[in-house]
Amino acid sequence: MISLANPTRFLSLVDRVVPWLSAVVVILLGVGLYLSLFVAPPDYQQGETVKIMFVHVPAAWLSMLGYTLIAIAALGTLIWRHPLADVAAKTAAPIGATFAFIALVTGSLWGKPMWGTYWVWDARLTSMLILFLLYLGLIALWQAIDEPGRAGRAAAILGLVGAINIPIIKFSVDWWNTLHQPESVFRMGGPTIDPSLLTPLFVMAAAFTALFVLLHLIAMRAEILRRRVHALQQTQVEHAALAEA
């Protein structure tokens, strides 16, 4: 961690890792999709549409992993003042938000044949929606503050507050759901998960995790370079000011 704190070392690490990590992602995704689509048996009740689960569940897991990463990075910014922590947090937010969005959309598509509508307010989907909103808040805060130092600290505080709140929100949403006794007792994961479904699920989860790491590293590299460009621009402007004097 300490040796990675140097942005230049980090950039060269990223450059070395990205090619073979991309290959890993492609292989895992290929294997996972093959297993999901052709090997796993269709559900006797839902037919082939159960296979949306192989995208929906890993996406949901990754969105939660992303927020955990942001919370840890927030500690890194506020407590240990790791120089790359705010870069990690800033770039993880859009990726985590996208995974949350994928989880929402696939959840909606999965439910349509069953419920007849594109959306029901069941506990899990609602919690995922609120997680998505938390992500949007982080992204909005990053966009709104120009000065990167202040933006990093503010987003770190917001990230920690959100992380602490997530269990509380989840509990309250579950309680709200039982209050209102929805008509459909359909559970997202099905009553039990058949073991034959577990292997494709874990392969897809591994694929998505590798994809997250890949995208995250690329995004961090881009952000570091973007900040360098900005610093260079400022130096140029200052030199122009000195040259005129």
Added chain:
Amino acid sequence: MSTVRALLVRDIKLAWREGGAVGVALGFYLIVVAITPLGLGPDLNLLARIAPGILWVGLLLAALLSAGRIFENDYEDGTLDVLATGPVPLPVVAGVKCLAHWLSTGIPLVVLAPVLGLLLNLPMGAFPSLVLAMLAGTPAVSFIAGIGASLTLGLRRSGLLLALLVIPLYVPILIFGVSAVTPYVSGPNSVWPPFLILCALSLASVVLAPIAAAAALRTALR
């Protein structure tokens, strides 16, 4: 004409470049719609019946909260002084800025509305009338917001004050806007009369609101 176009293009450019301002308005719309079922319960039939109302109220609030931007920025850095003494009459300046708000913020909100309608179980048959009604009504929303924005320039608590001033003026838009959508949801009344009234409200605001806004701006610039 090129002067008016230059002003319109500049304002839209600034709206898109200013740290996610449009995104925040869209995010706010999403949040307001998303928390309503948490307060009311997930009964899909209930949600479907109240969806038009929630979608319109959310849109009005999101548009209002982004309306402060219409003149505030230019007022604070002195640009409004120069715009006011340019070749374009001040009512036209005010009108162009309201138009820029409609194009950069109003229309994206309208595009988001059907997606949020999915969350509220709005019947998909109602989507076209929802979008058309909102497209007809949102010009009035932006232009009337412009009046409020010009009245509250530079004041403390201007955002809340703006909402307080403008929401009563929004009541006709809300009533006719919801009526233009609900026949698809609850009854066989025609959509046309409310829709045409919305168009009339928008046309009237486009013409009259800039005059009021310009008068308010002149007072603020003194």
Added chain:
Amino acid sequence: MQLPVHVSLAAHDIACERGGRTLFQGLSFTLAPGEALLVSGPNGAGKTSLLRQLAGLLPLAAGHLSVTGAEPDVPVAELCHAVGHLNATKTALTVRENLAFWADYLGEGHGDLAGALAAFGLEPLADFPAGLLSAGQKRKLALSRLYAAPRPIWLLDEPSVSLDAQAVTRLDAAIRDHLKAGGIAIVSTHVPLKTKFDHELALGPRRAA
């Protein structure tokens, strides 16, 4: 630069009120093409208010302004460039975009973007966002607006604030060129400028009809 019209500006017994107080009254002056007026006085005497009145932003409490040499029905405000305390520059736009807008908006087809960029030496910074500029560079960007479109009357309120010595020299040269081209300049400044002013207006508590 070429000015489209040469105008004379005359103020007849103008007065100004702010917050219920009369700042000045019975003020009169006449400026012919090529003349410059220095407005001086302590803080609060009404220098900024006078300039805002001439720019058309603050109504006259009494008296009137007259212009000869311009087309009829053109308000005085549209013949003026007013540079006040605020810079009227957008931090999100580049230097070039800022000046291009003013050239389009104020110039009505006669805008001069290249001249505006060159006026205070801002070409090297043309494609940087204005937000990155120092205070002095932002002030130069504000003053470059004077060149974005040709207007005969310049109203400058403390134009040299934040400017270094070299930039102040450039400002002096700009005012001199403008006067030589037949324009009028009304300047309020604490910092002494090398421009030779034909008239001086001293505002202050003793100022009366």
